Amino acid sequence: MHKFGIENYIAHLSIDCVIFGYQNNELKVLIAKFKFGQNVWALPGGHILKTESVDKAASRILKERTGLENIYLEQFRVFGDENRIHTHNFKEVMKEELKKFDAQRFTPSVIEWLTSRFVCIGYYALVDINKVSPQNGEFDEYLEWRSVKDIPPMTYDHDEILTLALTALRQNLDEKLIGFNLLPETFTMREVQALYEAVYDKPFAMNNFQKKILDLNVLERLEKKFTGAQNKAPYLYRFKRN
């Protein structure tokens, strides 16, 4: 493999992505376990080509990790502390490990570039978890969907980035109707409610919730869904396409 092409990317500026999915009544985040170090976790991220827009870079990075295009993506904050990388212990581990990893590809100057100070643009993404086939990045041992309630400590300031992404998601879920990006094509009202409960980590009353969602006038009711359970079959809904 040829040398890592630092000259193609904007230096000192990176993107980190908080990829939200929803499964088994839990809000989940796709995080990466590194090959380096012991039990080192991080948010998927990447760099911006000198010739591409920041938004396109985020889409590209998302596609590389999930295989999906046209993902719902939202830029939510810049993390620009001067010490967010510099004072972190993991920086030195990273330097050592990169050297051992592939000396051809990661020359001293590349390693210096990769471990220098970075300003990070935080994006969050909403995906239908069933459609995603996670793809390891170059430094990833594997990717894993983890409940937001069970996130291991992550490198640098990634814990803070996740926290603020969740805050931004909560603020936008209602207003921008983005929650439906987390659900499959058709879904029951109960599933929408369970999603909201997972995001906000609190219960909603069924009748009021249903009224609120239907009053948004963005769903169309389809046929009933017979599950074989001995109770009334719930209706399926679909997001209206105008």
Place this chain on the structure above:
Amino acid sequence: MHKFGIENYIAHLSIDCVIFGYQNNELKVLIAKFKFGQNVWALPGGHILKTESVDKAASRILKERTGLENIYLEQFRVFGDENRIHTHNFKEVMKEELKKFDAQRFTPSVIEWLTSRFVCIGYYALVDINKVSPQNGEFDEYLEWRSVKDIPPMTYDHDEILTLALTALRQNLDEKLIGFNLLPETFTMREVQALYEAVYDKPFAMNNFQKKILDLNVLERLEKKFTGAQNKAPYLYRFKRN
């Protein structure tokens, strides 16, 4: 003057500031008229030192232009289009003018650096307009407070940056109680209302507005303000410090 120290700054990353003030019942923005070109206007901006945080860079830039410290500042969006500078006519004007301006200070490599592709972090600031003494930047002929309703076309995508700053301000004014940063130490309820009317560009009913603001429980009522007008003297208020 010595050479412009590009080596001290992060390349391809800049900050632009929308500085809001309030005067004569109008919401105003501090914008700069350039020495270069004809009638060229821009938002105040600057670069980020390699050793300083993004937030501190924004504070520094604000202090350079307004003389104020501890300004209310909010990062609201990143502008990362790959062509936001590149395809803009003004880029070529800028290159020419910088060369003529000071060939010692603006060497070809510095000019190349300054007119290359930039990703911009947008901040908005709220200031008490009476406390500000505008200071010209290096390229500014003068700075001017202009009503948001009377902004001349600005360079690059600065018009869009201003529009989105105003959107962000409107979203935050209520929730974060930031509006009081635009007012002097003490003020009447009528003045608060006029400020809100200027920001949202719509009228509010006096009694309901007063109730809403007082219910926030963040103001303390002081003595009356006698203006000599032949009507009931309004109370002065002050923002509570806890």
Place this chain on the structure above:
DNA sequence: GCAAAAGTGTTTATGCTACACCCATGA
């Protein structure tokens, strides 16, 4: 029929809007 969960209707509380009214001030 019965348990389980879906779905709907009604009442209550809350907050916002609109209207009506009173009060202080200086000429």
Place this chain on the structure above:
DNA sequence: TCATGGGTGTAGCATAAACACTTTTGC
């Protein structure tokens, strides 16, 4: 005493929360 604008109270409306009830499904 009057015009002017400040300040307060209350009724009406719309929205949201709480409570109660009916319906469907498979055993």
